[in-house]
Amino acid sequence: QTLLIQPPSASGTPGQRVTISCSGSSSNIGRNTVNWYQQLPGTAPKLLIYSKNQRPSGVPDRFSGSKSGTSASLDISGLQSEDEADYYCAGWDDSLNGPVFGGGTKLTVL
Amino acid sequence: QVQLQESGPGLVKPSETLALSCTVSGGSISSYYWSWIRQSPGKGLEWIGYIYTSGSTNYNPSLQSRVTISVDTSKNQFSLKLSSVTAADTAVYYCARGERGGGTNMVRGVIINYSYYYMDVWGKGTTVTVSS
Numbered sequence: 201q202t203l204l205i206q207p208p209s210a211s212g213t214p215g216q217r218v219t220i221s222c223s224g225s226s227s228n229i230g231r232n233t234v235n236w237y238q239q240l241p242g243t244a245p246k247l248l249i250y251s252k253n254q255r256p257s258g259v260p261d262r263f264s265g266s267k268s269g270t271s272a273s274l275d276i277s278g279l280q281s282e283d284e285a286d287y288y289c290a291g292w293d294d295s296l297n298g299p300v301f302g303g304g305t306k307l308t309v310l
Numbered sequence: 311q312v313q314l315q316e317s318g319p320g321l322v323k324p325s326e327t328l329a330l331s332c333t334v335s336g337g338s339i340s341s342y343y344w345s346w347i348r349q350s351p352g353k354g355l356e357w358i359g360y361i362y363t364s365g366s367t368n369y370n371p372s373l374q375s376r377v378t379i380s381v382d383t384s385k386n387q388f389s390l391k392l393s394s395v396t397a398a399d400t401a402v403y404y405c406a407r408g409e410r411g412g413g414t415n416m417v418r419g420v421i422i423n424y425s426y427y428y429m430d431v432w433g434k435g436t437t438v439t440v441s442s
Contacts, residue, residue, distance in 0.1 A: 202354070231424055244433065247432075290428070292427045296371065298368055299345075303354045
């Protein structure tokens with residue numbers, strides 16, 4: 201079963217701010233750090249946010265992550281057409297003793 | 311920069327063993343965790359398992375009975391074997407480099423241990439279809 205729950209879809213217009221949520225439990229988000237991956241159509245996932253809101257080199261600061269309790273969020277400010285992609289939250293799960301992914305959120309830029 | 315490339319048959323018959331390799335170029339395979347992840351058509355990502363360069367492994371419990379991941383440091387390669395495949399194993403298979411660790415947080419005066427695992431370099435993926 202999917203241990204991290206994301207809304208299946210989200211949308212926004214260029215320039216807008218969009219937030220994608222990820223709901224977990226005390227065995228994953230509640231205790232451990234959260235990562236976010238971006239998957240552009242037809243390509244492999246790309247690490248967007250890791251550890252405590254760290255961004256790999258090359259990821260714009262329009263992308264930021266946060267966490268509260270057993271939920272996490274990915275914020276995208278100044279939305280651009282090239283941000284249209286699937287976004288996955290992920291993190292370590294103590295019960296599984298391994299990494300888990302959310303079901304993914306398809307972001308549409310209107 | 312480090313690049314990963316998956317290779318292996320694109321078609322596997324039901325009940326047979328799926329075998330894929332991932333070649334690491336542009337860097338050493340040492341001191342990292344190396345994962346396999348798959349994505350069924352139109353679906354999300356599923357972690358299959360990882361291997362550390364020492365050879366220690368960790369598998370998704372849902373696949374553990376059928377999965378073997380191995381590493382060949384001399385070839386800068388790691389491999390996946392998935393036995394007794396069915397149509398449900400049809401997917402794009404990705405290999406990825408992982409970082410794992412942990413630390414402590416102070417939460418309301420209590421020290422809590424936390425863990426992290428993220429995958430920072432991914433291969434482009436290879437499609438495997440299970441069909442007779």
